[in-house]
Amino acid sequence: MTAMTSSASPAQPPRTPRPPLNRRLAEFGTTIFAEMSALALKTGSINLGQGFPDTDGPEEIREAAVRALRDGRGNQYPPGPGVPELRAAIVEHQRRRYGLTFDPDTEVLVTAGATEAIAAALLGLLEPGDEVVALEPYYDSYAACIAMAGGTRVPVTLRPSEETGEGVTDRRFRLDLDELRDAVTDRTRLLLINTPHNPTGTVLTRAELTAIAELAVERDLLVVTDEVYEHLVFDDAEHLPLAAFPGMRERTVTIGSAGKTFSFTGWKVGWVTGTAELVTAVRSAKQFLTYVSSGPFQYAVAEALALPDTYFEEFRAGMRAKRDLLATGLTEAGFEVFRSAGTYFITTDIRPLGESDGFAFCRSLPERAGVVAIPNAVFYDHREAGAPFVRFAFCKRTEVLTDAAERLRKAFAH
Structure with missing residues (x-):
């Protein structure tokens, strides 16, 4: 009887481990909005970071x-x-x-x-x-x-x-x-x-x-x-x-x-x-x-x-008043404020406050002022171009914006 030869497959090289996340998305972690909103809840701060109104529509x-x-x-x-x-x-x-x-x-x-x-x-x-x-x-x-x-x-x-x-x-x-x-x-x-x-x-x-x-x-x-x-x-x-x-x-x-x-x-x-x-x-x-x-x-x-058109006109006028309220408070606190011609966001430059790192500034802002904002650098590929800029949302109730502006003035105005 002829002996049977082994037909076992050669050993396969070990596979290189690969992370679960698709490499196209590897550069994108948890959004800054989730991070800052969680920080607002943790510290009881006024959330002017994420752009959502705090009142319902009509x-x-x-x-x-x-x-x-x-x-x-x-x-x-x-x-x-x-x-x-x-x-x-x-x-x-x-x-x-x-x-x-x-x-x-x-x-x-x-x-x-x-x-x-x-x-x-x-x-x-x-x-x-x-x-x-x-x-x-x-x-x-x-x-x-x-x-x-x-x-x-x-x-x-x-x-x-x-x-x-x-x-x-x-x-x-x-x-x-x-x-x-x-x-x-x-x-x-x-x-x-x-x-x-x-x-x-x-x-x-x-x-x-x-x-x-x-x-x-x-x-x-x-x-x-x-x-x-x-x-x-x-x-x-x-x-x-x-x-x-x-x-x-x-x-x-x-x-x-x-x-x-x-x-x-x-x-x-x-x-x-x-x-x-x-x-x-x-x-x-x-x-x-x-x-x-x-x-x-x-x-x-x-x-x-x-x-009717009156709804859109009144909506715009109300938001413009809120923009002006927050812009005034930010200016009095020492921020350089850029004119917001549209949206419900204001971008500021923090360098007049002696700051230059928007990420560090926003992560410390809840403890320093009880307010949350978003570092603009997260919206840039060229992070250095956005480093000193910080965004505040003004789509909030007037009393909330008034409170936030006063907190910012107390924390930074000299």
């Missing part, structure tokens, strides 16, 4: 959501693109305010807030290796969503500047259009624009938006424009949707949100508008994220978008 809109729940509207899966009533209301809002026309059946998509809209747009429009030019500092989800899509982010930094006219010094962050143009390469797929701009409070001007539009047309670029603070512009600033500029409607995905305008951030109702081709691309990604969300709230937001 009572009639809250009741509209209750009616929808009781009437069984939206309690089951709503249509994938969003309920028809909301899509029609979004279209009418864009027509009435900006003269933009969209087809509610093919050119509107309702999302789980603007954050999902950003994610779905980038996942749907980018291929691995595509470059995305974004205005820095930027909302932290931009960087993570670009990474998840396999794209490469290319920051163009908004830089602080001063202009003095008629005895008044205007401090704001400005876009260098030459730097923007130089950032575009043959690998650039998309411009990611945010106006009104979080965290700096800058509102891009007509001249700046015209230059962006001309660049996008010249280089055949797509544009995703985050306009969630469209109704929060102050003084002489004006919100101008990029899609309304020549050559831009066919290449622009515009993102809007109910949370910022109606103070129901927990409802998570956002939307995108654009050509049918672009919206289809975004929906192709969105359908595998949440599929649908916020059913009853969609009906309520449809009613909110139809509120």
